[in-house]
Amino acid sequence: MADIDPAAVLTQWAEHHTGLALAHHRAVTIRWINAGKASQGATLTMGGQERAVKRFRVCEGCGKLDRETGQNNPHEHRAWCAFRNTHEEQNRTIVLTHTLQTQGLVVYLPRHITLADDFAIPSLAAAVRLGLREHLGGEPDHLDIALVRAPLPNQQGTADALLIHDLVPGGTGYLSEWETSKNLHRLLATAWEVVANCPCKDEERLACHRCLLPFAGVGRQVGRVSRATAERHLATLLCLDGDEPDKVPDFRLWKTESRIDTAHYLDRESALEHDFRKLLLDRFTTAGATIKETPKPTGNVAAITLPGSPRRWTLSPQVHVLGTVPDFLLVTDDRNVPDVAIYTDGWQFHASPTHNRLGDDAQKRTRLREAGYVVLGVTYDDLANAESGKALQPYLDDAAKAKAIGLPTTQSSPKAYDRLSANPLDWLVEWLVEPDVNALTTASRAMMFAFSPARPSSPMEEPKLRAIPQPVGVGESLAGLVARELSGGQLPPSSVDRNRKAALWRSGSLGVGIEQLQDTFEIAVVLDDRQASLADGRESWQAWLRYANAMALRDWPTTITTLSLVDASLATPKAPVETFEDTVVELDGAWADLYDLANEGAEQAVLTQLASAGVGAVPVIGEEGPGGIMLDISWPEAKVAVEIEPMEEADRADLLDAGWQIVPVDASTLITDLAAAGVK
Incomplete structure (x- = not known):
């Protein structure tokens, strides 16, 4: 234990970006207590x-x-x-x-480093000892490191810290060499270079005699000293880009100031990811799970098992998936259960006027949903509600549940309906215990009943959504309809599609559209992400995320997007796409053979038009493109494909990246579009 008097500070500084801080105390009192076994x-x-x-x-x-x-x-x-x-x-x-009274350096560790990581403090303490040894050329026997909770300025609480202190009563003055930011940076950089290049990184061990193992006894945390953990956290403290392969520590990346910003140690939103992980694993443990953590380069991977369950789970941080990096990926060895991609979203860094990442967030998460992942968003309010036990208003009341149960296509269990509005942490615990994919999928189809005009439900504090009868334009998508309402666009009477009926609800900068198709209901949830809408849009943003969570497993047409991503032309309805008429044309040769192979309907109609127009280049049907992407009608040598059935966005992106051109299936422009693409 250590008594650290804030009034005894000789000098102090803090690094602006990371929150790492140092205070040099002329006197600290350290007590070692032996209380037995x-x-x-x-x-x-x-x-x-x-x-x-x-x-x-x-x-x-x-x-x-x-x-x-x-x-x-x-x-x-x-x-x-x-x-x-x-x-x-x-x-x-x-x-x-x-008891020892001596001099000490208090190195404050920011909350995002230490929270929910039992390996962090012991590993960093060992790394600092390693850095001292490298600079001294021998063991720093006259110095020691204690793991303490140190007082923050102005009595604003305490923070995790490393206390580097003399073992000589009164001190020797040697610590003055390391009180400057430049010298501490040099010490940390030296330690990082050793652990980053130690051969044990390829030996499946926590640490070895060449790096941290000689110092693993610091704080009696032998089993909690990890080379990978030290490398990761040192890189963060040194402001090194984790994705840069040839990163080199550079003191010029640091911005130091004399004031210690306590937000790095007290602000929960800045450490949302770590708070979520700690709270979730605690919930898993309470549910009876056994958890074993293993340090990896991107963070600790938790292996999770439940008594009596054959499934084994892993919770992994920062996994690259389809061009995006969720904060966590929850995976089980039961391949009938989809992987869960979890994003911990702070309003300040995702949806504020200062940091607007909403469009990018929506695109990446849509890509994962289309690939079969369950996508969940978690906010600070979700954590606060989970800790306080506060529940949201159910999306489906008893009347809505009865209506859903009465339809074969939306018939599920009452428990599954209740999970639509569950807190993400509670949802994940239930998922771990009972991942009933079919029940949740069926229940999520019934979300259209959450927007019944008789009962305007909302994930916000109070029900605020209001029903707005809305005409649909010819060729207008449901998301386009919502975007038009959010942006104030007008629909000329001549452009109304009188064969379609849709309803729209709006609250603040959030719009929800519902349209009945043949045997299903389509839902589009659109958030206005224009800069002017962000300052007062926090509540709408939270509702947008929660609706997305509720429909994470919905297998009926569902769109979760932002206004910026909806094609601007949708505000003014597109002209109807000209369809192919049934035409009787006698084909011969290669065209006739191809026609026999084609699917009835659009494919055969496209081939008929191509042959009738005198297109000389005969296409192929069912060709595999890059990465095994199935193509309807294509010319592989020219890298041109006709899109008859809508492609997944990930497949479209892969084709475009590979240099392919994708031509839409529109009878009025098909021949000219193909000619422009080089097919004649």
Whole structure:
């Protein structure tokens, strides 16, 4: 334990970007306490923490340790002890202490480094010892490091810190060399270079004798010292880009200031990812799960098992998937259960006027949904609600549930309907225990009942959505309809499609559209991400994420997007796409053979038009493009494909990246579009 007086600071500084800070104290008091072996009975409060310890029972006359309770034996006393031959024991329970007053450097570690990572502090302590050894050319025997909770300026709380201190009473003055930001950067950079290049990174071990193992005894945390953890956190503290292959520590990347910003240690939103991980794993443990953590280059991977369950789960941080990096990926070895991609979203860094990443967020998550992933968004409010036990208003009341249960296509269990509005953490615990994919998929289809005009539901604090009858334009998508309402676009009467009916709800900068198709209902949720809408749009943004969570498994047409991503032309309805008419044309040769292979309908109609127009280049049907992408009608040598069935966005992106041209299937422009693409 350490007594650190904020008034005894000689000098202090903080790095602006990471929150790493240092304070040089001219005097600190350090106490080592030996309370004996751990015990399941008696407890002792030390340093603000209650610990189960046995303590020492000694004779109050001679101080010798009493090993046998309940009886007094002469051999448990010194020869001259007055209680040596008494019948009753005369004992006292004590702890042993050693006190040192000396100089110290307090290195404050920001919350996003230490939270929910049991390997972080022991690994960084060992890395600092390693850096000292490299610079001293030998073991730093006159220095030691204690793991402490240090006071923040202005009595604003405490933070995790490393206390580098002299072992000489009063201090030697040697620590003054390391109080400057430049020298501490040099020490951390040296440690990072050693751990980043240590051969044990390829040996499937936590650390070795060449890097951190000689210092693994710091804080008695031998099993918690990890080379990978030290490398990752040192890179963060040194402002090194994790994706840069040839990164080199550079002091010029640091921006130091004399004031210590306590937000790095107290602001929960800035450490949302770590708070979520800690809270989720605690919930898993409460549910009976066994968790084993293994440090990896991107963070600790948690292996999770439940008693009596055949499934094994892993929670991995920062996994690259289809061009995006979710904060966590929850995966099970049961391949009938889809992977869950989890994004921890802070409003300040995703949806504020300062940082607007909404369009990018929507694109990446849509790509994952289309690939079969379950996508969940978690906000700070979700964590606060989970901790307080506050529940959201159910999306489906009893009447809506009864209506959903009455339809074969939306018939599910009451529990599955309730999970639509569950807090993401509660949802994930239920998913771990019982990943009932079919029940949740069917229940999520019924989300159209959440927007019934008779009961305007909302994931916000109060129901605020209002029903707006809305005409649909010819060729207008449902997302386009919502975008038009959000942007104030007008629909000329001549452009109304009188064969379509849709309903639209709006609250703030959020719009929800619903349209009945043949046997399904389409839902489009659009968030206005224009700069002017962001300042007052936090509540709408949270609702947007929660609706997306509720429909994460929905297998009916569902769009979760932003206004910026909806094609601007949708505000003014597109002209109807000209369809292919049934035409009887006699084909011969290669065209006739191709026609026989084609699917009835659009494919055969396209081939007929191509042959009738005198196109000389005969295409192929069912060709595999780059990465095994199936193509309807294509000319592989020219890298041109006709899109008859809508492609997944990921496939479209891969084709375009490979240099392919994709021609839409529109009878009025097909021949000219193909000619422009080089097919004649």
